[in-house]
Amino acid sequence: MHAFLAAEGPSAAIQAGGWFLENVWIIPAIMACSFAIILFFGKRMPKGGSEIGIAAVLACFVLSLLTGAQWISEVNRADNCVAVEISEGKYECESHEGAGEQASAFGEVLGAAEEESEGAYGAGLKAVVSERTWWSNGGVNFTIGTMADGLTVTLLAVVTLVSSLVHIYSTDYVAGDRRFTHYFAFLSLFTAAMLFFVTSANTLQMIVGWELVGVCSFALIGHWWEDQANSDAALKAFLTNRVGDMGLLIGMIVLFFASGETWSIIDINKLAIDHTTSHTLLLISALCLLTAVMSKSGQFFLHTWLPDAMAGPTPVSALIHAATMVVAGIYLVARLYGVFFEGLSIAGSSINALALIGGITTLVGASLAFVQDDIKKVLAYSTISQLGYMALALGVGAWTAAIFHLFTHAFFKALLFLGAGSVSHAVHSFNMKTDMGGMRKFMPTTYKTFLIGSIALAGLPPLAGFWSKDEILVGTGGWGFFEGKPHSNGAYTVMLIMGMITAAMTAAYMTRVIYLTFYGEFRGGHHDDDHGHADAHDAHHGDPHESGPRILWPLRILAFLAVTVGFLNLPPGFLGLPKGLTERFGHYVEPSSAAKYFPKINHADPSWSLAIFSTIVVLSAVAAAYWYYFVKVNRQSPAATELVNGPTSRSSVLKAGHTLLKNRYYLDHIYDSGKPVPAVGAGIVASLFGLAAGSALGFTLDNGLNQAFLPSLTWGLSLGTVVFGIVGLALSTGVGVASFVKKPLAWATNWTHENLLDATVDQVGVRSVQAAEAVYKHIDQGVIDTAVNSAGAGSSGAGGELRRLASGKVQQYGTIMFAGATLLAGLMIIII
Amino acid sequence: MYLVQFLLLSAVLFCIGVYGVLVRRNAVLVLMSIELILNAVNINLVAFGAFNRDVGAAIPGEVFALFIIAVAAAEVGVGLAMVLTIYRNRKSIDLHQVDLLKG
Amino acid sequence: MEAFIDDWGLTLVTFIPLVGALVMMAIPRVNESMHKAVALGTTLVAAVLGVLLLANFDYGAAGDLQFVVDKSWIDVINSRYIVGLDGMSLPLLLLTLGVVPLCIIYSFAHFPEPHNPKTFLTLILVLETGMLGSFIAQDLILFFVFFEVVLLPMFFLIGVWGGDDRRYASLKFFLYTLFGSALMLISFLALFFLADGTVAESAAATVNTFDMRALSTGATSVIGRSAQLWIFGGMFIGFGVKVPMFPFHTWLPDAHTQAPTVGSVILAAVLLKLGTYGFVRIAIPFLPEAAAAWAPIIGLLAVIGIIYGALGCLAQQDMKRLIAFSSVAHMGFVMLGISTLTDFGINAAVFGMVAHGLITGMLFFVAGSMKDRYHTLDMNRLGGLLLQGPKMGWILAFAAMASLGLPGLAGFWGEFPAILAAYNPAEILSAGLWRGYMVVAALGTVLAAGYLLWMVQKTAFGTPTEEFENDPHIHDVTAFEWIAWTPFLILIVVFGFYPNLIFDLTDPAVIKSLKVEGLNGTAADCLEMAKSAGEACFADLRSALGSGN
Secondary structure, three states, rough: OOOHHHHHHOOOOOOOOOHHOOOOHHHHHHHHHHHHHHHHHHHHHOOOOHHHHHHHHHHHHHHHHHHHHHHHHHHHHHHHHHHHHHHHHOOOOOOOOOOOOOOOOOOHHHHHHHHHOOOOOOEEEEEEEEEEEEEEEOEEEEEEEEEOHHHHHHHHHHHHHHHHHHHHHHHHHHOOOHHHHHHHHHHHHHHHHHHHHHHHOEEEHHHHHHHHHHHHHHHHHHHHHHOOOHHHHHHHHHHHHHHHHHHHHHEEEEEEEEOOOOEEEEHHHHHHHHOOOOOOHHHHHHHHHHHHHHHHHHOOOOOOOHHHHOOHHHHHHHHHHHHOOOHHHHHHHHHHHHHHHHHHOOOOOOOOOHHHHHHHHHHHHHHOOOOEEEEEEEHHHHHHHHHHHHHHHHHHHHHHHHHHHHHHHHHHHHHHHHHHHHHHHHOOOOEEEHOOHHHHHHHHHHHHHHHHHHHHHHHOOOOHHHHHHHHHHHHHOOHHHHOOOOOOOOOHHHHHHHHHHHHHHHHHHHHHHHHHHHOOOOOOOOOOOOOOOOOOOOOOOOOOOOOHHHHHHHHHHHHHHHHHHHHHHHHOOOOOOOOOOOHHHHHHHOOHHHHHHOOOOOOOOOOHHHHHHHHHHHHHHHEEEEEEEEHHHHHHHHOOOOOOOOOOHHHHHHHHHHHHHHOHHHHHHHOOOOOOOOOHHHHHHHHHHHHHHHHHHHHHHHHHHHOOHHHHHHHHHHHHHHHHHHHHHHHHOOOOOOHHHHHHHHHHHHHHHHHHHHHHHHHHHHHHHHHHHHEEEEEEHHHHHHHHHHHHHHHHHHHHHHHOOOOOHHHHHHHHHHHHHHHHHHHHHHHH | OOOOHHHHHHHHHHHHEEEEEEEHHHHHHHHHHHHHHHHHHHHHHHHHHHOOHHOOOOOOHHHHHHHHHHHHHHHHHHHHHHHHHHHHHHHEHHHHHOOOOOO | HHHHHHHHHHHHHHHHHHHHHHHHHHOOOHHHHHHHHHHHHHHHHHHHHHHHHHOOOOHHHHHEEEEEEEEEEEHHHHHEEEEOOOHHHHHHHHHHHHHHHHHHHHHHHHHOOOOOOOHHHHHHHHHHHHHHHHHEOEEEEHHHHHHHHOOOHHHHHHHHOOOOHHHHHHHHHHHHHHHOOOOOOHHHHHHHHHHHHHHHOOOOOOOOOEEEHHHHHOOHHHHOOOHHHHHHHHHHHHHHHHHHOOOOHHHHHHHHOOOOOHHHHHHHHHHHHHHHHHHHHHHHOOOOOHHHHHHHHHHHHHHHHHHHHHHHHHOOOEEEHHHHHHHHHHHHHHHHHHHHOHHHHHHHHHHHHHHHHHHHHHHHHHHHHHHHOOOOOOOOOOOOOHEEEHHHHHHHHHHHHHHHHOOOHHHHHHHHHHHHHHOOOOOOHHHHHHHHHHHHHHHHHHHHHHHHHHHHHOOOOOOOOOHOOEEEEEOOOOHHHHHHHHHHHHHHHHHOOOOOOHHHHHHHHHHHHOOOOOOOOOOHHHHHHHHHHHHHHHHHHHHHHHHHH
């Protein structure tokens, strides 16, 4: 399996190493043990097992930080080594001992350093991989192991930090829940699975981790499974993810064989970058994996489970459905970036499937966030939108920007979710329009932290979201296209426009949320008990009040991070800062192409004008929303939530758009049953979907696989027609795809079983019996038995006749015998 | 003396015996008729033995005659015993009434 | 001790249950506790012997038959008493040895009507002998005898202790399987008359032979191609009915639904494996060339089974019937692995057999226990199991997760490698076709998640229906159930974490079974070649062997 590695020439990069990096498996193992302990002994603990979970996750956090520190020191070591070489020309860089591969030939390190003339993306430091055999089959060994590099340690830190805060927050939030212990057990299991996923050394492990986080998500969304709506949401999440998993399985299998039977992430990437792997297979696997990304990371059109997943407890939404699990798809792309970069031909292109899907998702998510009344749903759609941003960034080749956005987003989105949870904890509802309003008076700390989170999300300087968003916009090629000399991987102008629009929309809907939740007049207080589980206990009624310290401290910590983490990756040359202060994140996290498992990507030049322009866009969006809500709506009545005579009631086009948004682009109608949609609407929506699907396929064939134009068009049209048909049918009949499988299709199968197959078998049985009866009646009884019977009857009749001879008189017998003997004697005489 | 004379005597005796066996109803008479048949055979045996002395058979015919006399005695004994038993059971020795073999 | 195990171990393991059954016949019927003790004791002794076998098994030579006994049996037809164990049979043997005592323990607290433990347990013991014998027999007639011995006890278990429709179900089961067996027997006889035992690598003493070792190492190469295809066809139906493969599966839902819990468990855990075991042990190694010709059909029926079974599940209202249909889908994955004719795929198939045995067995246990409590398995009437019996509810959810192929649990390692193997079938087969199968099979995993979670949602989630809300009969897992279930649960996790426990054993045996030695090459070499070359290679192999004779 490692034949490829062994056959390789002298390495061009330095092997990193160190105890923490090599033994990173301990981190998920701790959480797995924590899960087992809580599951079996948690109920007997004084705090129901939560103390174990918290201790474990804090330990993991510390270990993750140490691992991160070790990685940073390794990067520094590699930098020094390059620097010393350049100045003295004779320094030999040592690879870390015991890490498998030989030290690099020196000149190539120099070469790598020179290639990376920008300096931020330092010497090629190789990821630390430690593996051992897991199972073998068909003579092939499959390994299990860990891989630690900048990306891994980033995710480790994010996951353990958010998880720690969520653990602490939950001790208050779900206190008194009847399944308190189970809740913590599954938090532990989820964290373990996520950590296992991000430390995977091979794609097989990634599949395992991927599905395990999915099942934890299932269990936690359905935490209050007494209510059918919750278990429905859990099922929907799991099944949608399962659709993506199908793509994941196929994509990984194709990659496995395309790369000469290896699961190793590093080998797969290397072979993809070398162009050893067939481009067609790379494209196919990239597209299959994209399905997986779409389902897990909530990309259009498999995102519909994510808003429903808000049925779970809020801390879970923060941890799983905002900060960590949903970025698994993004992480997958980042991990296998060689495959995506080459497979989708990201370099030198102006559009590709990943960027396009990311772009559409970011717009769809942001637009849907506008019409939600449920604060968690707003945040859920916002998460979809931001995940779209990340996918877009990866699609345009802005790898660091995507990961940096993942990093910052984790903090401010977790902050927003936990803030929303804090509010709902007070008002026992998530509905902004009926149960909130004016909350800033009751919950000042929550308000302040939520506001910080909102500003960070909206991307206003100098908070975290601004820096990461700006980098993504720069990564699309920025103004470069208009200047005629893009410094990035391609001229992704469409993506730039999409990103810009989204930035504006994000700012506007967050302003709406702030107004509806924290300003105006408190509309709640009429707490009705039929709110099912009420996301909490019915302990306190009356006026809403500020939450306790175990809820507020996580908010404060996250707010601090939401303000500061953006400075970790200042653009190069920002305000004349020295190199050692800018682009730190990119420097330590982005693998160098010299390490051979990461493609050579271009880094766009930061642009003041772009940053200023986007900030102006965001500010004007905030201003517009402010004018609408804070001024007009508030003037109408402090308790109002919308204008009585709003734009949607005045313009039929806007009204139609509003209906479309309210119905979430009819996606759920297509998947699941709903009310039939009028023919015109169904036709329009179906045409849109058909057009999108058809052009996507046609484009893929034409550009991606370099097929001729006409066949591509034909295939595209065919797929478009099929999609048009399915969507149109689903909408106009009100029977969605899933319902179709569940009801008519499954019933038809069962009918076939009962009435065709089983009936055939039964008929065979029945006919056999009938045939047997016929044989019995006509042949057995009719012929054979008759013969036998007649033989019997004949004998009997003869006997009746002959019995007269047997008179019992011996003398008679004697007479006959004598006569016979005489006769015989006579005969004898005659014959002789 | 001719052999034929003895054979004729024997044949006559045999025929009388057979007649008696087949016709008489009295069991004792039937037994006696059987004796006649046997003795007819005896005459035959003795006659052939005497006339074929020169052939030199290992066992002369008279020996067989002696055997038959002995067997006949035994046979009469068994036969009379059976007749007695039948008489005890049926108070009759009429053979026409003894038809247990009737089918 | 070692010599004893070597010579007598397998025979003892197989026949001890039969001895137990004879002993029980001598005990009066009223003495129930005695019956229970004897039955459990016997199976435990057998299980311990099984562990001894495991301990004495030479893992370095897992590809070779071990503990071989070869004694004269029916000389007239050259049938001998040959038994042996290799890495392919060992997991299944141990599965049987483990499942039966657990079923017996479970049955202590759950004797279905009309009670009568004596007969019930006796039948199970006879059944065990039949199952064990099938996995160790190395002579076709011996195999056939054991294969058929299994039928009768199962027929009675379903027909006497089953549900309302038991007579129909048991008769259907019996006749359908017997029909398959008849064709199988004809194939065996054809092999006997057509093959030449003396040209095989491990040559038999006579030309006409039932010795499986000879038949699987080249004795069949003298058979003409069309005869091979017919013979394979006979075995295909014989084993296919037992698996059961679409469209020969219709006996399964009825038998499973009507059988008593223990019967369902044994049926799912072991009996279905006899069919797939027949494929990997007999049909494919004997006739690799015919297998290559039949493989597209096997693969097609396998993927149809996957989708068909899944859709069938979605239409069920009865929980047990749903699980039964899911067996059709799961065995489809096993057959897909087999159809690839690669060592990878067949390994996956063997793993899939064990995993399916444990997981579906577990699901049937839970379903049976629910039936005991609710007296119905109509999913429209169930609900809220997690509230009324939380532990049982979690076990059900766990088993469902394992069944849908969650990584980290045993089911995944049967399903995923089978899909993986389908990407790259043996060279002589069409890769494109199998890749199509792969996609369909992957779609099956989505549907599997659908029906299993739907079942869990219907039965375990939500709140109890009014009917059962305050039913005092509904309680959580009992001690007997814990004893019977814990090993299942542990093994599902253990195999999920460390699949090598099974792959290590099966791998060498599977590789060897595909390697049919000829005079100038092996069938495995031929399978590895591209399609046209592969067929030519087979033809060469055959003619070389034919002329050598």
